[in-house]
Structures are given as C-alpha cells and as structure tokens.
Amino acid sequence: MIPVQGYAGQTVAVLGLGRSGRATAAALQAGGAHPVVWDDSAVARDAAEQAGFDLRDLTKPRAFEGVSLLVVSPGIPHLYPTPNPVIAAAWDADVPVDNDIGLFFRSFATAEWEEFDTMPRVIAVTGSNGKSTTSALIHHILVENGRPAQLAGNIGRGVLDIEPAHDGEVVVLELSSYQTDLARSLTPDVAVFTNLSPDHLDRHGGPGGYFAAKRRLFAEGGPDRAIIGVDEVEGRYMANQLSEGPGDDRVIRISSGQKLTGEGWNVFARKGFLAEHRKGRQVGSIDLRAIAGLPGAHNHQNACAAYAACRTLGLGPKGIEAAMQSYPGLPHRSQVVAVKDGVTFVNDSKATNVDSAAKALAAFPKIRWICGGLQKEGGLDGLLPYLDHVSKAYVIGREAEGFARQLTGADVEVCGTMATAVAQAAADAAAGEVVLLAPAAASFDQYDSFERRGEDFIRCVTEAVG
Known part of the structure; x- marks a missing residue:
C-alpha cells in the first residue's frame, strides 16, 4: 500500500x-x-x-x-x-x-528514496486502444530482464494498493482518460500515447475534450521521455508540441505501417519488422511476425511503444526481443483460445469500439466475425473497408438487426446470442479461417463487462469444438 x-x-x-x-x-x-x-x-x-x-x-x-x-x-x-x-x-x-492517480503521484516518493542507488521510475501509458497490452508488455519485458516492476492503474491493482517502491523499481501504470482528466498531480518519468480514436465522447464533451484529457499526461505531466504514436493527426500534433527540434530525443515517435525518418528517435513497424532509428541510422530491429502473443499491425504498434519505453530505461534490443517472444498476451485481447481442424478461435472482446475492431479485422485475412452489442456513437462506417476480410458476420446483442443493417456488402446472419453465433460460425468455418470475437460495441446490453462476454465466448467455443 x-x-x-x-x-x-x-x-x-x-x-x-x-x-x-x-x-x-x-x-x-x-x-x-x-x-x-x-x-x-x-x-x-x-x-x-x-x-x-x-x-x-x-x-x-x-x-x-x-x-x-x-x-x-x-x-x-x-x-x-x-x-x-x-x-x-x-x-x-x-x-x-x-482522484487516486493524483494522490499516488503526490505520495509515491518518500524520504527512504535518499538511500536508493537507483531512483524508482514511473511509466504511464494512455491512448484509445492498446494501452492494456502495451502496459502489460512493458511489465513483462522488465521482469524477464531482471528489473523489479509493478503493474497497476486501469489494469491489475489500484495505484494506491501497490507496494512502496524498492531500489530501482519501475511502476507501469495504464491510465484511462477518466483518470488523467481529473488527477491534480501527473508526474511520470516516461509517458506513452498509443493512438486516438473516438471513444467516451459523452464523458468528455466531444473529441476535443477526449484528446485534452489524454494530452494532460504530457502537457502537465512533463515526462522526461514522451513516446508518441503518430499514426493519427493528434499524435503528430502532440509530438510537435513537445519537441524542441528535429534532433530532440526526449520525444520518441512510434508508428505501425509507416517508415519514420529524420534525425530524432523513431521506432516503427512495417510488414512485421520493428526498426529503431536514431539520428537517421538504424540501431535495432526485431522480427515480430513469429511472436504469437502480438498478432496483427495493431499489436505491432503496441510492441513499438513497449520497445521504446524499455529502451529509455537502458534495456538492449536483444533482451527486449527475447522477452517479447515469451509474452503470453492478455485475456480478451487477440487471445487465441482454440485451434481445431485448421480453424483458429480468437477472443478480442476488448475491441469495444469501431477502431479497435477494425484493427482486429485487419489482422486476419479470412474471418468468421462475431460482432454486436451496445453500439457507441459514430456508426460503423469505419469497419466497412475491412469487410473484404470477413467471410461472414454473426451479429449478437439486443440490437443485432440494427447493427447488421449497417454492415453494407457483408454476408450477415443475425444470431442474437453468443451461443448461437459461435455454434454457427464454427459449423461454417473452413481450414485457414479465424472465428473472431471483435464486437465493435460495449457489452452492457447482455453482459456486465467485456470480460464476462469474452468468458462466455470461450465457454461456447469449448462446447463447439469439444
């Protein structure tokens, strides 16, 4: 405590x-x-x-x-x-x-730290999607490399429930916009911004308020290092605001899908390969394609963020790569739960908005897609470019018919319940296809959390495949 x-x-x-x-x-x-x-x-x-x-x-x-x-x-x-x-x-x-985040940052440092050889550090991770995986991956890499570390915040334990820091310990915090918006003190050593897509807009009065809540961690937190995903305009804006010039390596830009150039510190992933560039030269690389716990381009962005965070703490590329190889992934986030007769069953129940579901669809070429639930603002248009990956959609939820009507051009079956959707998708799937739960909606019409929804999917898969 x-x-x-x-x-x-x-x-x-x-x-x-x-x-x-x-x-x-x-x-x-x-x-x-x-x-x-x-x-x-x-x-x-x-x-x-x-x-x-x-x-x-x-x-x-x-x-x-x-x-x-x-x-x-x-x-x-x-x-x-x-x-x-x-x-x-x-x-x-x-x-x-x-809130508790503000109290944590006011209370974490103590007089005992004067006796430490290495000051404890705090890495804080925020963003719309990927922050749980990024936080858990950073923690895993640190532990695998012998660094004392704790994981808390929006994942795992409450921030005030963790143990007081040991010499050289690193605390990794996942922080939601709800947490960063109100905290009166925000002073991480390293801050990570994964990406931004529309979410929680009613809570923040629109997209500007939502971005402002995320931005507080950087603008008011004043981290020593800022790791910024620049695949959206908001990330590019924030990286520019924080940087003092092209060679300012206090800002590390990350991307999934585009090569980052320039004299600064850049980490990016293209075609399954992560590359680290500093001062215009490549200094590290990792082949991400065979890492089972990090499938798809969206997880490659998470890998870039975690890699950059761990590099700021002095870890070497080889040690980071070895730890990534053993990363098991998080439940309900691109979680492989079964493979039967060449069909893979993947639980991504945490894909509760359109952007995260789109990234899940982009990760696999042939998908039997289970989707639906309590739809969020903004409609489903952001999913339409990815429907060519979908062999068929199986829609669940109380508003399944309305959800299905928005999937223009897709082969759609209204199933209503998870049990019906899984049974039908499993019966239809052929070898090489993925039965994917990526709802693109909240769970609260049928479940009390995305975790319960994911657990129901796993139960239904177990029954379907035997």
Whole structure:
C-alpha cells in the first residue's frame, strides 16, 4: 500500500467504493487521514462499514463541513455530460476534488528514496486502444530482464494498493482518460500515447475534450521521455508540441505501417519488422511476425511503444526481443483460445469500439466475425473497408438487426446470442479461417463487462469444438 501523504489529521471524503475507492480509503487511513466514504450502492456501503470505515452521506446538505478533499472514483462524471451532484457540492464548498492517480503521484516518493542507488521510475501509458497490452508488455519485458516492476492503474491493482517502491523499481501504470482528466498531480518519468480514436465522447464533451484529457499526461505531466504514436493527426500534433527540434530525443515517435525518418528517435513497424532509428541510422530491429502473443499491425504498434519505453530505461534490443517472444498476451485481447481442424478461435472482446475492431479485422485475412452489442456513437462506417476480410458476420446483442443493417456488402446472419453465433460460425468455418470475437460495441446490453462476454465466448467455443 502507498500511504497518502499530506492529509494527516484531516478529514477526506471518498466517493465511490469500487476497487480504487476502497484502496484509496485504506491508503488515506494509512497516511494518518480520516476518510469518510459514500457510494450509491447500499451493498458497497455495508462492505465499507464492515471494513471499519466511517460512512457519510455526501448527498446531504453541509456534508462537506470540515472536509479537506474529495476523492472520486474514475467512473463518476465530474464535468460532462453533467457533473455528479456530490462533486458540484464540493465545488460549492470550495473543497478540492482529486482522484487516486493524483494522490499516488503526490505520495509515491518518500524520504527512504535518499538511500536508493537507483531512483524508482514511473511509466504511464494512455491512448484509445492498446494501452492494456502495451502496459502489460512493458511489465513483462522488465521482469524477464531482471528489473523489479509493478503493474497497476486501469489494469491489475489500484495505484494506491501497490507496494512502496524498492531500489530501482519501475511502476507501469495504464491510465484511462477518466483518470488523467481529473488527477491534480501527473508526474511520470516516461509517458506513452498509443493512438486516438473516438471513444467516451459523452464523458468528455466531444473529441476535443477526449484528446485534452489524454494530452494532460504530457502537457502537465512533463515526462522526461514522451513516446508518441503518430499514426493519427493528434499524435503528430502532440509530438510537435513537445519537441524542441528535429534532433530532440526526449520525444520518441512510434508508428505501425509507416517508415519514420529524420534525425530524432523513431521506432516503427512495417510488414512485421520493428526498426529503431536514431539520428537517421538504424540501431535495432526485431522480427515480430513469429511472436504469437502480438498478432496483427495493431499489436505491432503496441510492441513499438513497449520497445521504446524499455529502451529509455537502458534495456538492449536483444533482451527486449527475447522477452517479447515469451509474452503470453492478455485475456480478451487477440487471445487465441482454440485451434481445431485448421480453424483458429480468437477472443478480442476488448475491441469495444469501431477502431479497435477494425484493427482486429485487419489482422486476419479470412474471418468468421462475431460482432454486436451496445453500439457507441459514430456508426460503423469505419469497419466497412475491412469487410473484404470477413467471410461472414454473426451479429449478437439486443440490437443485432440494427447493427447488421449497417454492415453494407457483408454476408450477415443475425444470431442474437453468443451461443448461437459461435455454434454457427464454427459449423461454417473452413481450414485457414479465424472465428473472431471483435464486437465493435460495449457489452452492457447482455453482459456486465467485456470480460464476462469474452468468458462466455470461450465457454461456447469449448462446447463447439469439444
């Protein structure tokens, strides 16, 4: 646990008692603060009370009297589409609002670090797609190369629930836009921006607000090294804003699909090969094609980001390549779950938006595609260029018929349920084809998370292939 510094003897309110909220309350208490907690859920409140925390109904008048800070969980909106009433009440009471990420960056460094030979480092990863894989891959590479490391944030443990840093340790954080948008302190040593595509637009008031939330990690965080995916215009803009000139190697540009030239520090992947260029010369390369845990161009971009992050810490290309070879991949992200009679079954349930689903479709030439769910804003037009990879689409979800009508030109079957879709796709598939779950939609019409959806896919595949 990371005890929160700066609030000893003070009352701090915590709104939201999920994983991060519970860890925050405990870390505040460990740092000498007096947390008072609240959640809309009676079950969550009862669990917190049984754990020894004091409840305070933050929706009541005068709830913020004597409160020094309000800490909110990432899922609670603070601005768009409308501010949560408790947050608005804190504003009215002149009580600062923060989240666990801000408290982590204020509290991570301690006096004990003065005795360390090598200062601990924080690598923070954000972006629309690939940040979980990139974060997990960085952590895997570090561990495989004998570097002490912890993985936290939007993946794994809550940031305040990790252990205090050891000499030379690296903490890898996956940070969502919900987390970077509100944190009052953001000071990573290395910051990674994978890419940007439309997502969470209602929460951020549109694409500009969404990008601004991501950009805070760099513009306000002031990392020593910034690793920027430049395959979208926003990444190119941000790399230019952060760089002082062509040879500024504090900014490392990464790409999947285009060769990056110039005098700066560039890492890119083309046709399955990763290349590192510095000062106009190639200094490292990796053949990514045979790495089972990183299939497709989108994962090659993740590999570029992880490679660049680890190079900033002094790891050599050969050590990074060896670690990538043993990377097992993450559940629900291009996860191969079965191979039967030449047909491969791939679980990419985390492909919850059009851009991530398009990248999954681009990764395989012949696909039996299981898609559908709670559709996000913007329609499905971004998928149409990839439908030539699709032998047939099998649509699930409560709005399956409406989803199917948007897949112009594709052979489509409305299945409704996962069991029906998997059984039909497995029966239709021929050797050399991939049965791919890449929903291009949220899961909440039929499942409570993308993880549950992926688990149901795996169960149905197991039943179908025996």
